[in-house]
Amino acid sequence: MTVPYEIDHLVKRYDNGVLAVDDLHLSVQKQEIFCMLGANGAGKTTTLMVSLGFTPPSGGTVRISGYDITREPLEAKAHVAYVSENVQLYGNFTAMQNIRFFSELSSRGKMEDAALHEVLARVGLGADAHKRRVRGFSKGMRQRLGIAIAIIRDADLILLDEPTSGLDPKGGLDFMNLLQELRREGRAVFMTTHDIFRAREIADRIGIMVRGKLVRVLETDEIEHADLAAIYTHYIDQMAIQEGGARPDTTALQ
Ligand SMILES: Nc1ncnc2c1ncn2[C@@H]1O[C@H](COP(=O)(O)OP(=O)(O)OP(=O)(O)O)[C@@H](O)[C@H]1O
Ligand SMILES: [Mg+2]
Incomplete structure (x- = not known):
């Protein structure tokens, strides 16, 4: 069975010398929601940018449904949908025109207008x-439309960069239900977030990223019982104490 998302020893060093992703290793399976936490600048968005082929890796590989994003970019991109605050939408087009445009591009072909209206309604527009x-x-409406486009693209893997940050409380709840539906449909979901409590509610696994490294992964059974806020703070404090380049001590909470 192909794995929707496999990151293997990924390294990303930008031209200015910043080591944004440092030997990252993880995979996300079908019907799994993986939430990545991490302080500002930890390397979360960079991981997504490399995974989408927007910027090349400095080392290691990213595979989407078995396709290497560097060597087989077209095949890899066909299996992934991306939702961010700055989703590529056409401002002069209506919501319907935008989703119709993406539906025409989609590998599964053009959808009837009635079906497109239904998807827009499903995301709460x-x-x-x-x-x-x-x-x-508004920002939240754009995010909802981005999610609708991700749905019609029928991708194995959905990557989301802080998807709930612009949503009002009702939008946040609707969004969580939507993610659960996507999981039921068999998709793999990888999202970055600063919202520890939402992550805890929705995630099958939670990762904590510090300075480009995945320092901790909490499995499903741990998530329920762990004091996630305390664990997260521990790693961030370690980072502050060890400012200067040393790795945080992760042994205490293993
Ligand atoms: N295009 C770029 N060129 C150079 N450095 C960059 C670039 N984009 C990001 N960086 C640097 O890479 C590091 C990781 O940034 P990234 O945006 O991946 O973090 P993040 O975890 O998404 O943070 P946030 O929570 O603030 O969104 C930071 O030090 C950032 O300054
Ligand atoms: Mg980011």
Whole structure:
């Protein structure tokens, strides 16, 4: 069985010398939601940028449904959908025109308008929003539309960069239900977040990233009982204490 997302010894050093991802190793299976926590600058977004082929890795590999993003970029990209705050949307188009455009590009082919309206409704965009230009959308509405586009792309893997950051409380709850549906459909979900409590609610596994390294992974049975906030703070404090380049001591909480 192919694994939707496999990151193997990934390294990303930017041209300015910043080591943003440092020997990252992880995989996400079908029907799994993996949430990645980490302080600002930990390397979460960089991991996504490399995974999407937006910037090349300095070492290691990323595979999406078995396809190497560097060697087989077209095949790899066909199996992944990306949702971020800055989703590539066409401001002059309405929500419906945007989703129709992406549906025409999708490998599974053009969908009927009725089906597209249904997907927009599913992510909580009301009927009047369907015919409004996206330029006037709030951040949360843009995120909802981004998720709708991810759904119609029918990807094995959905990558999300802080997807709940722009959502109002109701939007946040709707979004969690939507993620659960996507999991039930068999998709693999990888999301970055600063929201420890949402991560705890939704994730099958939670990773903590510090300075480009995955320093801890909490498995499903641990998530329920662990004091996630305390564990997270421990790693961030370690980082502050050891400012200067040394690795945090991760032995205490293993
Ligand atoms: N295009 C770039 N060129 C050079 N350095 C970069 C670039 N993008 C990010 N960085 C650096 O790489 C490191 C990791 O940044 P990244 O955006 O991946 O962190 P993040 O975990 O997503 O943080 P946040 O929680 O703030 O979104 C930071 O030190 C950042 O300054
Ligand atoms: Mg980021």
